[in-house]
């Protein structure tokens with residue numbers, strides 16, 4: 665499949681006989697190339713944006729104008745219910761749009777990073793997305809108590825933790841996760857090796873075929889796991905969609921303001937307002953209710969340290 669000289673060559677004008685604007689859902693993104701699915705008939709369209717804009721995310725609902733049978737230009741992004749993104753000092757990167765639920769996949773082994781889990785939770789809070797943890801590989805018995813204890817820190821502050829084993833108990837895993845996914849627009853994120861692909865393959869029976877099709881349409885060559893894509897869940901299990909994002913090592917949140925950060929640590933909530941200074945940053949101020957809660961063991965030190973790190977990062981943005 666050749667890629668659109670499309671937009672540029674034809675000035676983005678609709679091709680005669682291909683119809684006018686269409687509503688479509690972005691189901692994959694690879695650099696500035698997107699794959700959209702027509703809401704009318706499910707047709708797949710390779711899309712580009714006008715000019716150098718790259719502010720489109722998987723999960724976006726867009727209005728496109730066809731430039732050929734299978735190519736289109738994105739004209740407009742519909743209002744988003746939610747937008748998840750990460751950022752570094754220099755720029756931000758859209759992760760997914762219109763997601764209602766985020767699942768962070770962790771496992772008994774390899775060991776997971778609290779830093780990445782907490783950053784994902786902060787991103788979810790800031791975006792207004794409901795967040796859950798999936799603790800996979802419960803069959804690895806020796807590591808289970810420790811992993812449970814570590815996941816328990818998140819359960820204690822209100823994030824549901826679902827224990828599954830994609831390999832040893834696939835049917836139970838599907839049964840446990842299906843009601844959580846039905847009718848939702850979900851995203852799965854996780855470090856490499858946690859079993860995210862194994863879970864997606866259980867939940868989306870034709871995920872491999874769909875990925876190959878998307879990869880071919882986007883012309884990504886061998887890099888099949890380096891792009892974010894959206895799958896439809898089987899109707900007989902209640903439908904919904906799930907976005908699989910490639911694993912990443914870093915989850916920068918430089919774009920969040922101090923106020924957003926304070927609110928994104930939900931266990932700080934009951935203590936906010938109890939500080940001596942109304943503009944307390946909860947770092948080293950005297951009579952800070954948050955610091956007192958850390959000392960009293962009511963707030964996990966690890967979480968407070970990350971809060972401090974994120975405040976530091978939010979002061980570093982160059983954009």
Ligand SMILES: Nc1nc2c(ncn2[C@@H]2O[C@H](COP(=O)(O)OP(=O)(O)OP(=O)(O)O)[C@@H](O)[C@H]2O)c(=O)[nH]1
Nearest residue numbers: 801829830831832855856857858859860861862911
């Ligand atoms: N013991 C055990 N192993 C599992 C389970 N689920 C997945 N694995 C194994 O864990 C390894 C990683 O699984 P993947 O599904 O490839 O993990 P991933 O998180 O998608 O990792 P990347 O593909 O690197 O992003 C594979 O060898 C799986 O067979 C489980 O429930 N129990």
Ligand SMILES: [Zn+2]
Nearest residue numbers: 939944946952
């Ligand atoms: Zn304070």
